[in-house]
Amino acid sequence: MAGSVQKRAGFKGAFLEGWEIFKESLLGRIGLTLILIFALMAVASFIPPMIDPMYHPMHGVDPEISFSTGPSLRHWLGTDFMGRDILSQLLAGARVAFMVGVSAAFMSIFLGTSIGMIAGYMGKAVDTMLMRLADMIMVMPTLLVVLILSSLFGQLNIWTIVLIIALFRWPGVSRVIRSQTLSLKTRPFIEAARVAGASHFRIIFRHIMPNVLPLSFLYMTFRVTSAIIIEAALAFLGFGDPGTVSWGMMLQWVWKTGHMFKAPYWLLPPGICISLITLSFYMLGRAMDEVLDPRLRKEADAS
Amino acid sequence: MKKQYGKLLVLLWAGLLAWIGILTGSARAASILKVGLLEEPKTLNVWLASDTWSRKVLGQIYQPLYVREPKELKLIPWLAESQPQYDPQKICYTVRLRKANWSDGTELTSEDVAFTGNFIKEFKVPRYYSKWRFIDRIETPDPRTVKFYLKEPRAIFLGRTLTTPIAQKKQWEKVAVQLRKAEKPIASLMKTKIEKPIGSGPFHLRQWKQGAYLYLCRNEHFFAQGKSIEGMTLGPHLDGIIFKLFGTSDAAILALKKGSIDMFWWGIQPGYLQDLKNNPNIQLFYSEKSALYYMGFNVRRPPFSDATLRRAIATLIDKDFIVNRILQGNAIKMHSIVPPGNRFWYCPDVPKYGEGLTKEERIKKAFEMLKGAGYTWEVPPLKPDGAIQPAKGIKLPDGSPMARFTILTPPADYDPNRAMAGMMIQEWLRMVGMPAFAKPMAFGSLIQQVKVRRKFDAFILGYGRLSLDPDYLRAFFHSRNNRVRGWNMSGYTNPEFDRLADLSAKAMDVQERRRLIWEMQRIIMRDVPYIPLYNPKLIEGVRKGKFEGWVQMLGGIGNVWTFCNLREK
Numbered sequence: 001m002a003g004s005v006q007k008r009a010g011f012k013g014a015f016l017e018g019w020e021i022f023k024e025s026l027l028g029r030i031g032l033t034l035i036l037i038f039a040l041m042a043v044a045s046f047i048p049p050m051i052d053p054m055y056h057p058m059h060g061v062d063p064e065i066s067f068s069t070g071p072s073l074r075h076w077l078g079t080d081f082m083g084r085d086i087l088s089q090l091l092a093g094a095r096v097a098f099m100v101g102v103s104a105a106f107m108s109i110f111l112g113t114s115i116g117m118i119a120g121y122m123g124k125a126v127d128t129m130l131m132r133l134a135d136m137i138m139v140m141p142t143l144l145v146v147l148i149l150s151s152l153f154g155q156l157n158i159w160t161i162v163l164i165i166a167l168f169r170w171p172g173v174s175r176v177i178r179s180q181t182l183s184l185k186t187r188p189f190i191e192a193a194r195v196a197g198a199s200h201f202r203i204i205f206r207h208i209m210p211n212v213l214p215l216s217f218l219y220m221t222f223r224v225t226s227a228i229i230i231e232a233a234l235a236f237l238g239f240g241d242p243g244t245v246s247w248g249m250m251l252q253w254v255w256k257t258g259h260m261f262k263a264p265y266w267l268l269p270p271g272i273c274i275s276l277i278t279l280s281f282y283m284l285g286r287a288m289d290e291v292l293d294p295r296l297r298k299e300a301d302a303s
Numbered sequence: 304m305k306k307q308y309g310k311l312l313v314l315l316w317a318g319l320l321a322w323i324g325i326l327t328g329s330a331r332a333a334s335i336l337k338v339g340l341l342e343e344p345k346t347l348n349v350w351l352a353s354d355t356w357s358r359k360v361l362g363q364i365y366q367p368l369y370v371r372e373p374k375e376l377k378l379i380p381w382l383a384e385s386q387p388q389y390d391p392q393k394i395c396y397t398v399r400l401r402k403a404n405w406s407d408g409t410e411l412t413s414e415d416v417a418f419t420g421n422f423i424k425e426f427k428v429p430r431y432y433s434k435w436r437f438i439d440r441i442e443t444p445d446p447r448t449v450k451f452y453l454k455e456p457r458a459i460f461l462g463r464t465l466t467t468p469i470a471q472k473k474q475w476e477k478v479a480v481q482l483r484k485a486e487k488p489i490a491s492l493m494k495t496k497i498e499k500p501i502g503s504g505p506f507h508l509r510q511w512k513q514g515a516y517l518y519l520c521r522n523e524h525f526f527a528q529g530k531s532i533e534g535m536t537l538g539p540h541l542d543g544i545i546f547k548l549f550g551t552s553d554a555a556i557l558a559l560k561k562g563s564i565d566m567f568w569w570g571i572q573p574g575y576l577q578d579l580k581n582n583p584n585i586q587l588f589y590s591e592k593s594a595l596y597y598m599g600f601n602v603r604r605p606p607f608s609d610a611t612l613r614r615a616i617a618t619l620i621d622k623d624f625i626v627n628r629i630l631q632g633n634a635i636k637m638h639s640i641v642p643p644g645n646r647f648w649y650c651p652d653v654p655k656y657g658e659g660l661t662k663e664e665r666i667k668k669a670f671e672m673l674k675g676a677g678y679t680w681e682v683p684p685l686k687p688d689g690a691i692q693p694a695k696g697i698k699l700p701d702g703s704p705m706a707r708f709t710i711l712t713p714p715a716d717y718d719p720n721r722a723m724a725g726m727m728i729q730e731w732l733r734m735v736g737m738p739a740f741a742k743p744m745a746f747g748s749l750i751q752q753v754k755v756r757r758k759f760d761a762f763i764l765g766y767g768r769l770s771l772d773p774d775y776l777r778a779f780f781h782s783r784n785n786r787v788r789g790w791n792m793s794g795y796t797n798p799e800f801d802r803l804a805d806l807s808a809k810a811m812d813v814q815e816r817r818r819l820i821w822e823m824q825r826i827i828m829r830d831v832p833y834i835p836l837y838n839p840k841l842i843e844g845v846r847k848g849k850f851e852g853w854v855q856m857l858g859g860i861g862n863v864w865t866f867c868n869l870r871e872k
Contacts (some may be wrong), residue, residue, distance in 0.1 A: 043622050067573075081631060240715075242722050258576075
């Protein structure tokens with residue numbers, strides 16, 4: 001009992017210590033602020049349809065407007081080609097971006113971490129097999145594969161897209177986790193656990209995992225970025241889920257209806273949002289990198 | 304030594320100047336129309352050209368016996384000299400040919416016409432065979448006369464058979480010999496490449512630079528040169544046409560604005576219009592199309608085997624919304640399978656479901672129709688006091704819950720309008736509690752699903768180039784075509800309709816045929832296996848100032864009349 005309390009204090013202590021370092025990083029602060037703003041947008045996306053059904057991002061249209069108009073009091077960012085409110089679409093897009101980004105990243109991290117730990121810990125044939133598999137998947141261009149799949153099977157549902165992104169983005173993580181595991185497994189505490197008779201399963205998930213998880217989370221932030229970009233690219237090219245209002249989808253509508261150079265109020269917001277959200281996750285990742293890797297920190301201090 | 308260098312220099316200068324003179328002089332003399340296309344033609348084999356880009360190019364090269372004039376769309380003699388003579392006793396049409404030549408200078412004779420017909424029949428050339436299969440034999444009493452003997456009277460002979468492009472016997476005979484030897488002639492025909500098509504049209508192919516452009520030169524042997532037809536003195540007055548390839552509308556429209564092309568031969572999306580309207584160098588043409596965009600049902604199986612349900616859906620669909628919002632007003636609503644622009648054949652008194660109703664009225668009307676047919680709900684769309692509420696749990700008349708169904712549409716990258724219309728229809732159907740799901744699907748898989756596997760609920764498709772002869776009505780709904788890869792995609796069967804359709808195919812009297820076609824439209828719109836949605840308008844843009852003489856007709860300005868009439872200002 002006393003042990004677990006102590007442990008919790010240890011975690012809390014480690015977190016606070018990490019937070020102190022994170023706070024120092026300007027990149028981290030900007031990134032976190034941006035992410036919080038986007039999260040707020042995602043939460044706020046439920047509000048407009050409640051005010052009036054015409055603010056529904058997918059099928060709500062202004063009864064008086066049937067073409068694209070610029071910003072007004074009624075539609076703060078204007079309307080799209082059929083009179084739908086762009087602001088409510090932008091908010092709904094934030095929700096989709098988070099959904100796609102976080103869930104795809106989480107899945108790929110889960111896969112990548114498990115496979116990396118198993119490969120690193122088991123070594124030999126298992127390691128070779130898993131890592132060659134990782135190599136094979138790593139060289140496949142995700143966007144192209146998804147494009148081919150969607151032209152084969154018809155337009156993909158948003159969750160299928162998430163799953164495919166996750167399935168193709170784990171190898172990078174698994175390589176890093178594997179190398180970390182390789183160094184961990186020769187440490188005395190693992191030896192001790194083995195001598196004490198712990199099973200492989202227990203050693204991997206009880207002793208190695210807590211030590212590689214921070215690294216996994218760091219990679220998760222980068223994976224969020226790539227997942228969002230892939231979804232946006234797919235949607236922009238017309239292969240997204242047409243029943244979902246994502247930022248890529250909005251860009252596709254701008255493009256396909258010929259408003260690309262006519263309606264900056266419609267083109268810019270989703271474009272800027274995609275750039276900023278990916279940037280913010282990247283900045284968050286960089287700041288976390290500093291927290292986890294003391295070498296980076298010292299360099300920063302020295303400069 | 305120095306002197307010699309000097310002479311050489313002078314000579315070089317003179318040569319250079321002369322060269323520049325030749326270049327600029329020839330450029331000034333030649334009047335070349337530059338036309339922007341989105342994609343490269345898939346083939347120059349006229350029998351395979353099913354894509355619009357190949358047809359646009361080949362349409363300048365291959366010519367039919369009769370064409371439609373631009374104003375009233377009546378068939379007028381083209382390669383033929385006069386209207387065909389019909390002999391009802393022998394079921395025989397006699398066509399006299401004009402004096403015409405192929406682009407290689409040889410004479411176009413009745414042999415070429417007979418060869419074309421026999422070639423199509425022998426090798427069952429796709430898309431043309433159905434228009435020639437009823438022809439018993441073709442005789443050529445002399446080089447300028449062709450006699451077509453029909454197995455039975457067929458109404459489509461004039462409008463469909465005689466508008467087939469005529470191919471040169473000399474060029475295609477070699478192909479025919481090869482095909483006869485092949486194990487699978489059709490498959491071999493599909494693989495046959497034609498590098499230099501020889502036609503009788505106003506232009507012939509000079510050069511095809513793959514991926515960049517096609518250069519068509521004026522055909523000096525064109526038969527209509529200098530002739531006055533339909534009030535136009537035909538040329539071609541151009542020295543050539545260059546078809547440039549752009550890939551996207553954005554790039555092509557930019558090229559049009561900058562003046563590097565004179566015409567963009569493709570419909571312009573509404574978003575570009577405002578900008579182009581304000582551009583003093585651009586002229587826009589708004590034309591009607593002969594097209595049909597529609598929602599089709601699989602009437603072979605529940606729930607859409609029930610006509611009441613189909614009628615209720617037709618009532619729920621807001622065509623005004625689709626036309627005004629999704630298509631930005633650049634379309635007209637359709638109420639029958641035949642487009643209203645086809646005035647002679649279009650039947651105006653068909654039932655118009657949901658016309659002029661508000662959203663609430665649509666829901667109420669559809670609810671009453673369905674309730675009357677025995678449909679029930681867990682939560683009906685109307686409260687007892689008549690207010691609308693979100694409906695849930697719709698049940699079929701037999702008491703079983705309506706299973707979720709999908710509306711297949713082409714994907715957004717292929718046609719954003721249809722994909723969007725599918726999404727909106729899904730929402731409208733959900734208002735009365737129907738578990739509808741719009742599903743965009745790659746075009747090939749969609750056709751596979753609807754025509755071959757035939758496992759689907761509903762779909763949204765369209766015909767962008769519907770022929771002017773209404774025989775398609777028979778093809779779409781005759782029970783004989785309810786088979787794998789058949790035209791009757793809905794699986795509609797109605798003996799009464801079949802009887803009228805068969806009569807209409809044989810009706811040689813136009814008024815009688817019109818009466819039958821109208822009756823067929825009424826039956827179809829009563830049973831609604833297809834719900835006609837809209838007919839898009841075509842907006843095309845050209846540069847002002849350089850060329851004049853654009854001829855607008857159904858289907859836009861890209862027609863043989865324009866290319867024969869266009870001249871430099």
